[in-house]
Amino acid sequence: MHIFIDNKCGAPIYDQIYSQIKAQIISGSLQEDEMLPSIRSLAKDLRISVITTKRAYDELEKEGFLYTIAGKGCFVAPKNVELLREENLKKIEEYMEKILKLAGSCNLSRDDLMEMFRYYITEE
Secondary structure (H helix, E strand, O other): OOOOOOOOOOOOHHHHHHHHHHHHHHHOOOOOOOEOOOHHHHHHHHOOOHHHHHHHHHHHHHOOOEEEEOOOEEEEOOOOHHHHHHHHHHHHHHHHHHHHHHHHHOOOOHHHHHHHHHHHHHHO
């Protein structure tokens, strides 16, 4: 598992950890039932507070990406197809918002956007 903390990005450290682990789970880099580093170990490796690492793990567990076995550690939860679908739908909506903003700045109409989209669909 690779985590990179960017002190210049402005995002809270726990959120950076949360986002990167979540992305690795969704992409399949972290496999179902794979054990994650302990909270203390990850905090030590990243040179951050244990509380910060715990918060990231707690958020991931709350959302169903991790599960904890007392005395053994944290593990990647089995992939919930519906949960992954929701995550992907959320990403699509974010991209669509960006597309609409860019289209507005270029004075593209809805018809122009639909034509562009139809073109890309037929190309695949």
